[in-house]
Amino acid sequence: MLIVVALGGNALLQRDQPMTAEVQRENAHRAALALARLAAAHQVLITHGNGPQIGLLALQQVASPHTPTYPLDVLGAQTQGLIGYVLEQELRAVLPDTAPIATLLTLVEVDLDDPAFQNPTKFIGPSYAEAEACRLSAEHGWAFKQDGTRWRRVVPSPQPKHILPLQVIRWMVERSAIVICTGGGGIPVARTADGGWMGVEAVIDKDLASALLAREVGAEMLIIATESDGVYLDYGTSRQSMLRRTTPAHLRQHLHHFPPGSMGPKVQAAIDFVEHTGRPAVIGALADLDSLLSGSSGTWVEAASNDQ
Amino acid sequence: MLIVVALGGNALLQRDQPMTAEVQRENAHRAALALARLAAAHQVLITHGNGPQIGLLALQQVASPHTPTYPLDVLGAQTQGLIGYVLEQELRAVLPDTAPIATLLTLVEVDLDDPAFQNPTKFIGPSYAEAEACRLSAEHGWAFKQDGTRWRRVVPSPQPKHILPLQVIRWMVERSAIVICTGGGGIPVARTADGGWMGVEAVIDKDLASALLAREVGAEMLIIATESDGVYLDYGTSRQSMLRRTTPAHLRQHLHHFPPGSMGPKVQAAIDFVEHTGRPAVIGALADLDSLLSGSSGTWVEAASNDQ
Numbered sequence: 001m002l003i004v005v006a007l008g009g010n011a012l013l014q015r016d017q018p019m020t021a022e023v024q025r026e027n028a029h030r031a032a033l034a035l036a037r038l039a040a041a042h043q044v045l046i047t048h049g050n051g052p053q054i055g056l057l058a059l060q061q062v063a064s065p066h067t068p069t070y071p072l073d074v075l076g077a078q079t080q081g082l083i084g085y086v087l088e089q090e091l092r093a094v095l096p097d098t099a100p101i102a103t104l105l106t107l108v109e110v111d112l113d114d115p116a117f118q119n120p121t122k123f124i125g126p127s128y129a130e131a132e133a134c135r136l137s138a139e140h141g142w143a144f145k146q147d148g149t150r151w152r153r154v155v156p157s158p159q160p161k162h163i164l165p166l167q168v169i170r171w172m173v174e175r176s177a178i179v180i181c182t183g184g185g186g187i188p189v190a191r192t193a194d195g196g197w198m199g200v201e202a203v204i205d206k207d208l209a210s211a212l213l214a215r216e217v218g219a220e221m222l223i224i225a226t227e228s229d230g231v232y233l234d235y236g237t238s239r240q241s242m243l244r245r246t247t248p249a250h251l252r253q254h255l256h257h258f259p260p261g262s263m264g265p266k267v268q269a270a271i272d273f274v275e276h277t278g279r280p281a282v283i284g285a286l287a288d289l290d291s292l293l294s295g296s297s298g299t300w301v302e303a304a305s306n307d308q
Numbered sequence: 309m310l311i312v313v314a315l316g317g318n319a320l321l322q323r324d325q326p327m328t329a330e331v332q333r334e335n336a337h338r339a340a341l342a343l344a345r346l347a348a349a350h351q352v353l354i355t356h357g358n359g360p361q362i363g364l365l366a367l368q369q370v371a372s373p374h375t376p377t378y379p380l381d382v383l384g385a386q387t388q389g390l391i392g393y394v395l396e397q398e399l400r401a402v403l404p405d406t407a408p409i410a411t412l413l414t415l416v417e418v419d420l421d422d423p424a425f426q427n428p429t430k431f432i433g434p435s436y437a438e439a440e441a442c443r444l445s446a447e448h449g450w451a452f453k454q455d456g457t458r459w460r461r462v463v464p465s466p467q468p469k470h471i472l473p474l475q476v477i478r479w480m481v482e483r484s485a486i487v488i489c490t491g492g493g494g495i496p497v498a499r500t501a502d503g504g505w506m507g508v509e510a511v512i513d514k515d516l517a518s519a520l521l522a523r524e525v526g527a528e529m530l531i532i533a534t535e536s537d538g539v540y541l542d543y544g545t546s547r548q549s550m551l552r553r554t555t556p557a558h559l560r561q562h563l564h565h566f567p568p569g570s571m572g573p574k575v576q577a578a579i580d581f582v583e584h585t586g587r588p589a590v591i592g593a594l595a596d597l598d599s600l601l602s603g604s605s606g607t608w609v610e611a612a613s614n615d616q
Contacts, residue, residue: 020376021507056374064368068328074390081389082382084413085495092415092472093504102476103413105392105488107400164400168410168485175479180413187393196401199329 001042002173003293004219006210006269007031007286008226009049012083015227019056024086032090034289039095039178042293045169045217047210048087050079050184054203055125055153062140072155073187073199080105080183087180100177107164108186108209110200114158121260122157122203123147145261154261156202160186160209166216173217185209207269215276222273223293224266225286231267231299233257245295247304248275270301278303310351310481311601312527314518314577315339315594316534317357320391323535327364332394340398342597347403347486350601353477353525355518356395358387358492362511363433363461370448380463381495381507388413388491395488408485415472416494416517418508422466429568430465430511431455453569462569464510468494468517474524481525493517515577523584530581531601532574533594539575539607541565553603555612556583578609586611 012024012031038044054075061069070078084103091101120143128136133144133151145154163169163182172179185204189197207224214222230242233254243251248271258264270281284298291297320332320339346352362383369377378386392411399409428451436444441452441459453462471477471490480487493512497505515532522530538550541562551559556579566572578589592599592606599605 018376021378021382059374060368060372063374064371066364066367066371068326070329070390074329074393077389077393078386079389081385081387081392081413082378084389085382085385085415088413088415089497089505089507093500100473100475100479102473105389105396105411105413107393107396165408165410167408168480168483171408171479171483171485172476175476177476177479189397192401197397199397 001220002045002218003038003042003221003223004045004047004210004214004217005035005038005223005225005289006207007046007048009051012048012086013052019052021086025090028086028090029093031286032087032094034286035091036094038289038293039099043173043176044178045173045213045219046087046178046180047182047206047213048083048180048184049206050076050083050203051122051124052126053079053082054184059125071199072201072203073189076184076187076203077105080187084180084183091178095178100175101180102172102177103180104165104169104172106182106186107189107197108160108182108204109162109164110158110188110190110202110204111161112190112200116158116202117156120154120156121145122155122205123152123261124155124203125153127152147262157205157261158188158200158202160204160212163209163213163216164189169213170217182206182209182213205265205269207266208272211269211273214273220279221293222270222281223289224269224281224283225289225292226266226283227285228263229285229288229297231258231263231283235263243299245300245302247302249304251301274301274303309528310353310526311346311529311531312353312355312518312522312525313343313346313531313533313597314515315354315356317359320356320394321360327360329394333398336394336398337401339594340395340402342594343399344402346597346601347407351481351484352486353481353521353527354395354486354488355490355514355521356391356488356492357514358384358391358511359430359432360434361387361390362492367433379507380509380511381497384492384495384511385413388495392488392491399486403486408483409488410480410485411488412473412477412480414490414494415497415505416468416490416512417470417472418466418496418498418510418512419469420498420508424466424510425464428462428464429453430463430513431460431569432463432511433461435460465513465569466496466508466510468512468520471517471521471524472497477521478525490514490517490521513573513577515574516580519577519581522581528587529601530578530589531597532577532589532591533597533600534574534591535593536571537593537596537605539566539571539591551607553608553610555610557612559609582609582611
């Protein structure tokens with residue numbers, strides 16, 4: 001079975017962990033062990049988030065007297081290198097030497113008219129107390145939004161329209177390679193008037209890009225691996241309840257439960273994949289990867305029988 | 309004909325140019341135009357240096373209060389993302405939409421016993437006056453060496469032993485993709501005692517790694533594109549003379565002419581490729597790419613007729 005596994009930022013970096021190479025490598029090692037078990041029986045395409053890492057790179061650049069600073073598309077490309085490397089290295093450590101592994105830089109086309117540019121929702125970088133967020137906002141012109149009790153920088157997150165190296169990814173799939181691609185949702189680019197390409201100051205949501213990838217390569221399943229063990233209604237209240245088995249139609253009725261820039265795009269990505277393909281998507285904890293596959297943990301999203 | 313083209317740091321950044329994304333994009337655009345002409349008639353694998361870029365990332369990190377700083381292998385991975393992205397984007401602008409382009413993250417194995425770890429020779433980052441170099445050396449424990457009249461940071465540059473995703477690169481070649489890989493000489497990694505992989509604090513020479521790649525994929529020619537229009541004997545003196553056609557044996561006699569960390573490894577890479585394959589290598593200016601191919605400019609290195 002061909003499966004796309006989207007690794008949340010926490011696969012490499014849990015909340016409040018220091019962002020050292022060692023910590024990311026340890027977390028990647030755990031992810032690699034779970035992915036290797038999956039890869040023993042299935043063909044796996046791996047995508048990953050980049051929120052904490054791209055935010056740190058941006059911070060380091062503006063804090064350094066050594067100019068220049070790079071725009072978000074270039075920083076996104078750097079995080080594909082950084083995270084892709086650590087993941088590939090740890091996968092190589094746990095897989096047979098003969099296992100073909102390919103980490104592919106991935107440009108993804110977005111639309112410059114996307115309404116997301118008017119309303120930044122994608123969290124990047126560390127979280128701050130309100131006063132510190134205000135100071136950073138004034139100093140760098142960055143937008144901030146509340147994330148729980150703290151504040152984080154937000155950037156526009158336009159819809160992914162087209163994965164540029166899709167043909168190459170398909171070839172890799174044909175050869176049964178384990179492919180790491182579409183990292184951080186892909187490097188956002190847009191067409192220029194003269195037929196070229198320009199980078200775009202944005203961070204595409206990695207779950208939406210993963211759903212697009214999964215559709216385009218004909219994946220039989222989309223697994224969205226995150227911090228949470230599943231999708232909750234009334235999360236954080238006394239009435240919270242986890243959805244175990246659900247449908248796109250049911251999720252649509254409850255979209256207001258899921259915050260943008262967090263569970264919202266994961267739910268949207270699952271809806272998107274299931275509605276377009278009729279195949280299942282599952283949202284749950286990376287630690288439960290084996291049981292997510294079988295449906296014994298996480299939130300399983302499938303087409304309603306009368307939708308099929 | 310299958311050709312490996314190794315782009316020098318100057319393909320994206322000429323000496324003393326500001327290291328902005330715009331400047332790198334303009335230079336990449338010029339490189340892409342030349343590469344596209346080559347790709348119209350031949351199959352092309354592209355590698356690139358990363359000296360200026362990896363040095364800047366290291367500087368920005370140590371100058372920023374936002375820890376952590378990453379080791380050189382991780383920074384190397386970031387530069388593969390950064391430079392690979394800019395090159396791919398500019399190639400896509402000048403090639404037909406249907407041209408398959410793949411930028412592949414490339415891990416390269418090195419030997420921890422390599423004598424290069426005792427004698428750093430690879431220049432990275434900007435150049436400094438002597439006093440500033442002394443200050444940086446004292447502050448960060450970095451090694452510096454003289455480069456012309458100025459000083460630059462130097463790091464160990466071990467021999468590339470094995471290109472880890474070689475099989476995947478071969479598949480891409482079979483499908484006639486234009487592949488950008490082995491950027492910055494590859495991300496240096498070494499085996500650990502437990503069969504895993506560890507990152508290595510080094511920058512592999514991109515020309516030596518390109519020669520290894522060219523041998524391993526069966527390239528018919530290796531083009532080393534640099535700032536200089538060819539290889540000179542007695543460079544910078546009144547007796548300087550450019551070699552137009554030469555052999556590995558002849559170059560070996562003159563190896564002392566070529567500084568380590570600069571023309572030295574280019575000459576060594578050409579010798580290595582020609583001696584192993586009996587096929588030609590050429591060293592010259594990126595601007596002359598068309599005539600390098602035909603041998604009408606640059607320094608053409610071929611097996612002596614009595615070597616064949």
